[in-house]
Amino acid sequence: MPAETALRLLPDSSSDSSGQISGLAETARNGDRGAFDDLVAMTYRANYTLALRLTGNEEDARDVTQEAYLRAYRSIGSFRGDAHFSTWMHRITANCASTHLGRRWRHRHDTLATADEVMDLRPDSDPNACVEALELRGRVADALSELPPKLRAVVVLRDIYELPHDEVAEELGISPTAAKVRLHRARNQLRSMLFGDLGEVDSREV
């Protein structure tokens, strides 16, 4: 992820806008192009963020986001509204990213992404804890971008977006068992990248 990538926090009004998004989704489902455009404008940053987390590359993230909205536009008629539009879009984005990553994997053009600048803009009562949390966020983001794409995709969907194991597997086109194995590897790899090996720590009983 490029260093110039700016990071913002989701506005607090996100819950207010979810009602608006549902209304627009309903209108778009009935064939209103303008409503679909408004939906894109309201949700594209969140989907771009997901795409960037999954692909670890800005250019790929743009392609994935575009492809995801195109797929969504073609199948908006089948959107039943029993899930939030954002959740539906996240699934499409994850699916597109998986296809995209699979294509790249086959072509062996994968490169490791550079670290992204992560800034926590939230004020915190404890400045030390705030600095520590900020530093950890940066390190976790770095470690995440260094994970192999297949492991990264699983851990992003499960630990950031909190998708159930079955859905993670479905979105990535793998078996639930494979998803769990990848998640296990990804989490252990992340922990060891961030904190090192615990082999030297005294394991005596306390």
Next chain:
Amino acid sequence: MKCDQVADHLEAVAAGEVVLPLESRRHVEGCLRCQAEMIQHRRVLRTMRSFRSDLLEPADGLLPEILSTIEAAGERHAVRSLLHRHRWAYLSGLAVACAAGAAGAIILTTRSRRSRRLVS
């Protein structure tokens, strides 16, 4: 019990996905190494969850790109459905013309037979 027997499950325990059996839980409660590993997993997980509320700002131009892609797809769809409708109109016209031709041929044949019978 040794750390190795528990270590494989610590990430899932930290995420609240797995509950260890009593013997393993007792080991973790009394083992500095396992506790440290569990805390590290929890810190990573907490940080990961905090990413959920982030919005990464794409470089300029992504929104217009998406909208123009959708517009182009919409136009292609419109042209395709127009051609589809035209195709049906042509086929319907052709079918009507064929039916009319067949009906005309039947009428002509019937008339010529009648006139032949009258002459004979």
